[in-house]
Amino acid sequence: MFSPVIGVYTGIRPGAFSLSVNLRGPRDHKIGLVENLIMTFAGYRELSWLTREALTECDSFDCAYHKIRDTPISALGYVILAGTEGDEGVVVTRNRLSVAHENHLNATAGKWYVVQTNNDHWDSGCFNRCAAATDHMESVGQENISPAALRHDVEEQFPNLNYITIYNSQLVPSAGYIDTVAEKYEGEQPEAEKKYKWHEGLPRDPIDESLFEGLDDFTMDDLIGGVQMLIEEAVAHFEG
Known part of the structure; x- marks a missing residue:
């Protein structure tokens, strides 16, 4: 999808499950970047490599769920996992060595989407893009939801479609269906722009901030601090 990336950020195992990776920002840009690099060089999987493994090695939702949930990784992320049976849907919020949170479907409780x-x-x-998506999902309703309605009435509505959106993918594992289209927002929904500050809540805010800003004054203390936080996180994980 992104040259020369060999991992998978969006994929489907027909008849079994689908998954998608979403960016989750580190606690601090400088320290977070160092932590990611240290974990990668130490041999921990990059998240898109793990999702590729899940797609190639797992033939069931449960297998993919446990692999995504339990495998240590090099960086933070959200993994959206869907299956073919009722309530087989979950967003797994990952720390490097553990799970931070899980958000499951629960039709019995009226939770038909996440x-x-x-x-x-x-x-x-849940604010801005999350709040907008929730409002639009409720407007469509469970009885009227379909891939076409989901794309047109939710995903292609500002601010979920915004100035840094580059593509939109829909996956239905029970049908083996995947459809990806390129997207480009050019400001055609001005009323919605007045309502939502779409970039709030992004890991980098404002959006033009460089990921590497501040690295020119990066010190050995910063490096040591990153290593210490990783050690503390690892100790807490294995003691728990």
Whole structure:
């Protein structure tokens, strides 16, 4: 999908499950970047490599779920996993060595969909893009939902379609269906732009901030701090 990436960010195992990876930002840009690099060089899987393994090695939702949930990884992320049976749907919010949160479908409780953008809704609340998607899903309703309605009435509505959207994928594992289209938002929904500050809640805000900003004054103390946090996280994980 992105040259020269060999991992998979969006994929489907027909008749079994589908998955998609969403960006989750580190606690601090400088320290977070160092932590990611250390974990990668230490041999931990990059998340898109893990999802590729799940797609090639697993033939069931349960297998993919446990692999995504339990395997240590090099960086944070959200994994949206869907199956073919009732309530086989979950957003797994990953820390590097553990799960931060799981958001499951629960039809019995009236939870027929889950929404995930780029922030921890279970901690910071559902706002802007999350709130817009929720409003649009409720407007469509469970009885009227379809791939076409989901794309046109939810995913292609601002702010879920916005200035940095590059593609849209829909996956239905029970039917082996996958459809991906290129997207480009050019400001054609001005009323919605007045309502939502679409970039709030992104891991990098404002959006033009460089991921590497501040690295020119990166010090050995920063490196040591990153290593110490990783050690503390690992100790807490294995002691727990």
